[in-house]
Amino acid sequence: MKTSNIFESERGPHLGLSDIHVNSFLTHLRTQGYAERTLRKKRSVAASFARWTVEKHLTIHDLNESHLAAFVDRLPQRRKARAKFETAAVRLFLKYLRAEAGVPIPPLLINASDADDLKRLYIDHLRKERGLTKNSILVYSPLISHFLKDRVAKTGCVSPQTLDALTIQNFLLDRIRNRSSEYSRLLATVLRSFLRFLYLRKETAIDLSNSVPTVRRWHQAEVHAFLTAEEVEHVLSASDLSTPRGRRDHAILLLLARLGLRAGEVVALELGDILWRTGEIVVRGKGRVHDRLPMLSDIGEALVLYLSQDRGTTVSRQVFLRMYAPRVGLAGPEAVGHIVRHAFARAGLRTPSRGAAHLFRHSLATSMIRHGASITEISEILRHRSQSSTLIYAKVDFETLRGVARCWPGKGEVQ
Numbered sequence: 001m002k003t004s005n006i007f008e009s010e011r012g013p014h015l016g017l018s019d020i021h022v023n024s025f026l027t028h029l030r031t032q033g034y035a036e037r038t039l040r041k042k043r044s045v046a047a048s049f050a051r052w053t054v055e056k057h058l059t060i061h062d063l064n065e066s067h068l069a070a071f072v073d074r075l076p077q078r079r080k081a082r083a084k085f086e087t088a089a090v091r092l093f094l095k096y097l098r099a100e101a102g103v104p105i106p107p108l109l110i111n112a113s114d115a116d117d118l119k120r121l122y123i124d125h126l127r128k129e130r131g132l133t134k135n136s137i138l139v140y141s142p143l144i145s146h147f148l149k150d151r152v153a154k155t156g157c158v159s160p161q162t163l164d165a166l167t168i169q170n171f172l173l174d175r176i177r178n179r180s181s182e183y184s185r186l187l188a189t190v191l192r193s194f195l196r197f198l199y200l201r202k203e204t205a206i207d208l209s210n211s212v213p214t215v216r217r218w219h220q221a222e223v224h225a226f227l228t229a230e231e232v233e234h235v236l237s238a239s240d241l242s243t244p245r246g247r248r249d250h251a252i253l254l255l256l257a258r259l260g261l262r263a264g265e266v267v268a269l270e271l272g273d274i275l276w277r278t279g280e281i282v283v284r285g286k287g288r289v290h291d292r293l294p295m296l297s298d299i300g301e302a303l304v305l306y307l308s309q310d311r312g313t314t315v316s317r318q319v320f321l322r323m324y325a326p327r328v329g330l331a332g333p334e335a336v337g338h339i340v341r342h343a344f345a346r347a348g349l350r351t352p353s354r355g356a357a358h359l360f361r362h363s364l365a366t367s368m369i370r371h372g373a374s375i376t377e378i379s380e381i382l383r384h385r386s387q388s389s390t391l392i393y394a395k396v397d398f399e400t401l402r403g404v405a406r407c408w409p410g411k412g413e414v415q
Contacts, residue, residue: 017050017060025096031315033327045089063094064117091116115148115158125197133288135264138332143190147171160203165211168195172212182355185215227363231349232257238347244310245323249339251302252320256340256360259283259293260382263333263357270317274303283383291383333357 026043034042052071053063068090072083122144126132132140150171151158172191176184195209227235236253240246255261255269265283273282279300280292295303303319311321318329330336340356352359365378 017053019047019050021060021097022046022050025093028096029092029326032325033312033314034325038325041085042089042092045086046093049090049093060097063097068094115152118158119144119148121201122194122197125200126193130193133284133286135262135268135284135286135333138264138267139186140190140193141332142334143187144194146175147191147194160198161205163195163198163204163208165208168208168211169213176215181215188212188215224362224366225352225359226366227349227359229363229367231347232360232363232367235343235347235349238343240346241305247302247306247310248320248323249343251299251306252336252339253343253360254296254299254302255281256336256357257364258296258299260361260364262286262361263336266320266336266357267318267330267332269319271319272317274319285383287385289383289385293381 022043025046026039029039029042049071052074053060053067056067058067068087071090072086119141123137123141126137126140148158155162168191172184172188175187192209192212195204195212196207198204199207199209236250236257239250239253241250252266255266256263259281261283262285265285268284269281273284274295275282275292279295281295281299283291283293285291307319311319312327314321314327316328320330321327322330337356340359341351344351344356361382365382368378368381369375
């Protein structure tokens with residue numbers, strides 16, 4: 001029986017939350033590894049919120065983000081840190097009620113406090129209507145969050161009716177200043193997708209996706225940055241294997257460096273994807289394609305060390321978990337990038353401004369081609385669907401290129 005049904009049958013349909021919901025919420029948090037001290041603090045906030053809903057005559061089915069804001073604002077003289085903690089605790093409570101206790105999501109109200117609701121509807125659209133993979137959604141999600149937060153900061157709301165072509169173009173131009181062409185192209189793609197979603201929901205009178213400028217991208221115009229073999233080993237050896245975080249991060253770095261996995265593929269890796277008997281790893285790649293790669297000995301040793309000593313017991317099936325509660329899987333590719341940047345800092349190497357995790361993938365391909373691997377072999381290892389994606393690495397084989405390059409005519413003699 002769901003919590004909401006118990007509440008309605010025992011207390012009546014017109015009252016708010018009760019201790020039943022609070023205790024169920026705390027039990028859920030305890031299974032996710034929260035410390036008892038943290039649970040006591042969250043219980044205090046959740047219980048206060050429950051009493052507040054009764055005072056305001058709110059039913060459990062009425063609750064939305066606007067009520068969260070009203071609850072936090074009830075005592076305006078509190079310190080910002082306390083208000084921030086209450087906001088996070090109540091938001092987690094509402095998320096639990098919706099996901100675990102069967103509380104329906106109320107109709108969308110477009111205002112500042114409902115930015116998360118709008119984002120969630122968009123993510124559902126990507127998953128159910130567009131059929132995007134989990135990895136793609138993890139890439140889209142933070143970008144659209146930045147857009148919604150920008151609207152709230154500037155206007156106090158995210159009302160789609162206030163959007164126009166100039167607003168969208170100004171946001172894009174501000175965000176892509178001093179950023180790579182790849183980031184600019186991706187942000188433009190996400191904005192078009194989001195604006196089409198708003199139009200389909202009839203939140204905007206016209207389809208504003210056509211107002212997003214096209215970002216020019218020259219195919220294979222540049223040589224990818226890469227690490228030398230010595231630099232890769234230096235980064236790997238800098239891991240602190242005496243700590244749980246160090247052992248987890250070392251296993252992640254090995255997957256990136258030895259197998260060329262993408263950051264999203266590391267995040268998506270589940271326990272069932274590690275085939276111990278056959279010595280293989282199932283990689284959930286782009287386009288919902290699953291590939292099998294060999295589990296090299298050092299990768300296997302690092303995984304055994306992390307899984308046996310540090311991962312612990314959790315309901316999550318993802319291999320790599322957060323270090324702190326809730327003990328769930330890494331949030332997305334940006335979490336892996338954060339781990340890689342810290343690894344670079346420990347090794348004393350310059351931290352890349354973007355694509356930190358992908359740098360290992362480029363380095364693996366560069367090392368392979370310099371050791372005589374063919375484009376076909378590299379394409380198979382990197383799991384490219386088209387060899388044209390692999391041809392960029394031919395540019396880094398400088399010695400071979402010198403042998404086929406035509407002489408440049410100079411005055412008096414060939415230079």
